[in-house]
Amino acid sequence: MLGFGIIRSDDHVAVFQYAMSSPSILLYYFALWSLYVFKTIAFVRHQFHHPAYRFLHHFRLIPLTQRILSWVTISVSLVMPILAYAFWMSFYAVRSQQWVAISGLILFFAGMIGLSLLLFERIIRQQDTEVKVRTFARDWPLPYPLFFIQFLLRKNTVLVLITKLFSVAVLLGVCLLYPTDDYDERLLSIGLLLGSLIHLGLTTEHYTFEHEYLLFVRNLPLSFLRRFAAHALQMLLIFIPEITFLFRYLPDTVSYLFVGKALVFISGIQIAALHRVYQHDKSLEKLSAYGLWGFIIGLLLIMFRIDPAILGGLLWAYAAWVNAYKYYKSEFQFD
Amino acid sequence: MLHVKNYRKAYHGHTVLDVPEFQLQPGIHWIRGVNGSGKSTFFRSVAGMMPFEGEIWLEHTWEVTRNPVEFRLRVNYAEAEPLYPEYLSAFDLISFVAKAKKAPSGQVEDLIETLDIASFWKQPVGTYSSGMLKKTSLILGFLGTPTLIMLDEPLITIDDRAVANVCQLIDRYHQNGVQFLLSSHQDFRLTDLKMDSSYIIRNQTLEEIHPG
Numbered sequence: 054m055l056g057f058g059i060i061r062s063d064d065h066v067a068v069f070q071y072a073m074s075s076p077s078i079l080l081y082y083f084a085l086w087s088l089y090v091f092k093t094i095a096f097v098r099h100q101f102h103h104p105a106y107r108f109l110h111h112f113r114l115i116p117l118t119q120r121i122l123s124w125v126t127i128s129v130s131l132v133m134p135i136l137a138y139a140f141w142m143s144f145y146a147v148r149s150q151q152w153v154a155i156s157g158l159i160l161f162f163a164g165m166i167g168l169s170l171l172l173f174e175r176i177i178r179q180q181d182t183e184v185k186v187r188t189f190a191r192d193w194p195l196p197y198p199l200f201f202i203q204f205l206l207r208k209n210t211v212l213v214l215i216t217k218l219f220s221v222a223v224l225l226g227v228c229l230l231y232p233t234d235d236y237d238e239r240l241l242s243i244g245l246l247l248g249s250l251i252h253l254g255l256t257t258e259h260y261t262f263e264h265e266y267l268l269f270v271r272n273l274p275l276s277f278l279r280r281f282a283a284h285a286l287q288m289l290l291i292f293i294p295e296i297t298f299l300f301r302y303l304p305d306t307v308s309y310l311f312v313g314k315a316l317v318f319i320s321g322i323q324i325a326a327l328h329r330v331y332q333h334d335k336s337l338e339k340l341s342a343y344g345l346w347g348f349i350i351g352l353l354l355i356m357f358r359i360d361p362a363i364l365g366g367l368l369w370a371y372a373a374w375v376n377a378y379k380y381y382k383s384e385f386q387f388d
Numbered sequence: 389m390l391h392v393k394n395y396r397k398a399y400h401g402h403t404v405l406d407v408p409e410f411q412l413q414p415g416i417h418w419i420r421g422v423n424g425s426g427k428s429t430f431f432r433s434v435a436g437m438m439p440f441e442g443e444i445w446l447e448h449t450w451e452v453t454r455n456p457v458e459f460r461l462r463v464n465y466a467e468a469e470p471l472y473p474e475y476l477s478a479f480d481l482i483s484f485v486a487k488a489k490k491a492p493s494g495q496v497e498d499l500i501e502t503l504d505i506a507s508f509w510k511q512p513v514g515t516y517s518s519g520m521l522k523k524t525s526l527i528l529g530f531l532g533t534p535t536l537i538m539l540d541e542p543l544i545t546i547d548d549r550a551v552a553n554v555c556q557l558i559d560r561y562h563q564n565g566v567q568f569l570l571s572s573h574q575d576f577r578l579t580d581l582k583m584d585s586s587y588i589i590r591n592q593t594l595e596e597i598h599p600g
Contacts, residue, residue, distance in 0.1 A: 194483035271437040273488040274461040
């Protein structure tokens with residue numbers, strides 16, 4: 054799935070045939086797919102908890118059998134990309150009579166759809182959970198840059214966990230791979246590029262959060278420096294886990310200066326993506342396409358030995374330009 | 389005091405409001421219009437919260453796009469139906485806005501007492517009733533030392549005592565030189581507030597209603 058559209062179909066077939074002949078390898082597929090399924094469950098939960106979609110809780114009034122059928126339909130539709138991939142795998146498995154792998158696939162999807170169904174039911178039964186009162190520093194107002202960070206941690210925990218798990222795993226992978234051959238810093242830069250592009254889901258949340266809940270901020274007399282400093286701080290906070298892991302697992306032959314460059318680069322991708330949407334609001338729907346193109350272009354630039362600090366610096370400069378001249382032109386228009 | 393020139397606002401290419409020329413003199417003014425006529429769109433444009441075509445000048449000196457900081461320091465807006473992150477408290481929001489709008493010392497305490505929110509302002513917004521939410525939004529609208537305050541449906545969802553307090557607050561601020569632009573489906577003539585003029589948004593434009 055990771056290499057969908059990037060590696061050749063023959064390579065896909067070779068890899069999954071190997072996995073199906075050794076069910077323990079198949080478990081890696083299941084682990085990755087489980088992340089995807091949890092992401093879809095988190096999406097449904099997010100929708101049901103959104104103030105604008107409270108009416109969806111009336112769904113509970115529908116008879117149980119009909120409700121279960123609807124949940125199964127929703128769940129199957131949401132997992133369709135991985136289900137289709139599994140069907141493709143099964144086609145080869147049937148030809149090779151790999152019945153253990155087929156049974157594994159059937160059990161995995163039955164289990165995941167069953168789990169989704171149970172969790173969906175739980176979501177509509179626990180509609181208005183009481184908002185937790187902040188227990189620490191109650192006499193100190195929450196600083197503005199932390200409004201979004203709190204939103205991520207309280208309302209998008211699963212999305213944050215999956216994103217961080219994935220990006221840290223990629224970084225860890227390239228750091229461990231680095232000493233095994235004659236690699237240079239470009240390998241680490243590719244890992245950083247992938248790890249940052251995975252955060253585009255958070256960019257979508259950032260943009261919609263600001264336009265839905267913090268519209269009043271646009272009526273505040275915040276100078277460019279204050280606006281941009283708040284955004285910059287948010288970006289730096291978001292990437293604390295990646296930077297910590299990079300410090301810890303940085304290969305011995307790589308200078309610690311690279312960690313600074315890495316921070317400029319990964320946060321630059323994020324802040325530029327957010328500001329691209331400010332500049333052109335309709336880009337919100339195209340962020341995943343930007344991710345793909347960003348990966349291809351970024352890969353080329355890295356391979357041509359462009360320093361990640363220069364790339365990051367250019368992305369930060371673009372974001373600053375948009376923030377200074379286009380910020381107030383941004384308007385979220387629902388289609 | 390407020391000068392709107394060649395204003396046009398469109399959603400998905402469809403014009404919802406077209407105001408070629410509009411001048412607002414100092415005073416307390418009432419804007420009316422049926423649901424969906426564009427009152428909130430107009431208010432949000434004047435507050436600098438959404439892009440539009442045209443120019444909006446305050447005191448012939450500050451334009452919303454050209455002088456974004458100076459203009460926003462002097463123009464405040466309280467939403468009709470505010471939506472805030474449920475885990476934040478009125479304390480978080482008011483502290484942030486008060487600092488940004490450079491609220492004078494003691495103003496926050498005064499507003500909290502007038503609108504009686506001290507008992508809940510450190511609780512998360514997600515636990516508020518619509519009236520408590522509305523009071524929070526109104527306080528945000530009064531913070532700082534603005535020249536113009538726009539209140540969108542200021543009297544809905546709050547109790548009778550709060551209505552009287554909001555009217556007194558408007559009157560007090562106006563005596564100190566603050567101008568008001570209010571929108572309401574309720575009749576301000578039933579309150580103690582004296583309106584200097586009334587406007588209506590219809591046929592996608594803004595027209596003055598002449599008495600009699």
